[in-house]
Amino acid sequence: MSLSEPRLEQRPADLSKAAPASAPGLDPVVLSTRDLQVWYGSSLALKQISIDIPRNKITALIGPSGCGKSTLLRCFNRMNDLINGARMAGDIRFDGDLISGPGIDAVSLRRRIGMVFQKPNPFPKSIYNNIAWGARINGYRGDMDELVERSLRRAALWEEVKNKIHRSGMELSGGQQQRLCIARTLAVEPEVILMDEPCSALDPISTARVEDLMDDLKTDYTIVIVTHNMQQARRVSDLTACLMLDETAVDGHRTGILAEFSPTDLLFTNPKDKRTEAYITGRIG
Numbered sequence: 001m002s003l004s005e006p007r008l009e010q011r012p013a014d015l016s017k018a019a020p021a022s023a024p025g026l027d028p029v030v031l032s033t034r035d036l037q038v039w040y041g042s043s044l045a046l047k048q049i050s051i052d053i054p055r056n057k058i059t060a061l062i063g064p065s066g067c068g069k070s071t072l073l074r075c076f077n078r079m080n081d082l083i084n085g086a087r088m089a090g091d092i093r094f095d096g097d098l099i100s101g102p103g104i105d106a107v108s109l110r111r112r113i114g115m116v117f118q119k120p121n122p123f124p125k126s127i128y129n130n131i132a133w134g135a136r137i138n139g140y141r142g143d144m145d146e147l148v149e150r151s152l153r154r155a156a157l158w159e160e161v162k163n164k165i166h167r168s169g170m171e172l173s174g175g176q177q178q179r180l181c182i183a184r185t186l187a188v189e190p191e192v193i194l195m196d197e198p199c200s201a202l203d204p205i206s207t208a209r210v211e212d213l214m215d216d217l218k219t220d221y222t223i224v225i226v227t228h229n230m231q232q233a234r235r236v237s238d239l240t241a242c243l244m245l246d247e248t249a250v251d252g253h254r255t256g257i258l259a260e261f262s263p264t265d266l267l268f269t270n271p272k273d274k275r276t277e278a279y280i281t282g283r284i285g
């Protein structure tokens with residue numbers, strides 16, 4: 001199936017139920033959902049998620065396993081369209097434009113909302129071509145050498161690879177591969193970078209490099225990161241959304257809900273929601 005052919009079925013949003021979990025403050029909102037629901041087959045994976053993601057901030061999504069963090073992340077650039085049986089209801093807006101409806105060009109959406117995955121996944125190509133390939137496909141007509149260098153510099157990798165730019169990207173360490181994947185994402189000049197547990201396969205030193213890089217990137221990009229690591233959420237994010245499993249679900253399905261969305265300092269020191277408190281103190285696993 002072509003990436004540009006959305007498979008998700010649409011149902012109208014019941015906006016009356018949607019109480020947005022807005023980011024406090026005056027930051028402009030770049031991504032928002034209203035009463036977002038996602039099913040896999042007949043199983044409701046996410047229930048009534050209404051959230052406003054602010055621009056040029058790092059927003060962390062935390063919560064117990066299976067509460068729908070990755071599902072929510074994938075909604076933002078329509079990656080769930082690629083999953084058989086996935087469907088959603090509700091609104092998702094990007095820069096105010098509805099992106100959850102039919103007829104969305106998912107390829108150009110994913111150019112503007114890039115994604116970095118848990119396991120570094122460089123192409124089996126040279127470091128240079130890992131950057132240049134996507135840019136060429138996207139019709140880049142500028143100076144390719146300059147784009148490759150700029151992207152690698154922006155991802156804090158240039159100094160480590162500048163003398164072996166035509167060697168395979170697969171020869172790099174795991175942490176370097178992840179920064180190469182970030183450089184590849186940056187090369188198509190997205191506005192938002194979605195990161196799904198980007199450090200879970202990395203050692204502590206590589207993790208620290210990626211975290212430093214994220215902090216640097218937020219001046220130009222909005223970042224949404226899924227992490228299991230609460231210390232990481234505390235270290236890197238400005239805001240944290242805590243998803244939990246819906247205790248009222250009676251059909252045995254695991255359904256995720258948004259328990260709390262707050263500035264990270266506040267969420268970890270003075271959580272408003274009892275379930276958030278139970279999760280961050282380790283009483284819910």
Ligand SMILES: Nc1ncnc2c1ncn2[C@@H]1O[C@H](COP(=O)(O)OP(=O)(O)OP(=O)(O)O)[C@@H](O)[C@H]1O
Pocket residue numbers: 040045063064065066067068069070071072083228254
């Ligand atoms: N491709 C899929 N097909 C069917 N069900 C899925 C699929 N992906 C996720 N699910 C289900 O949706 C629910 C949410 O999964 P998701 O991976 O989004 O949660 P998560 O919070 O990111 O989990 P984890 O922390 O374990 O990675 C789970 O019950 C999961 O089994």
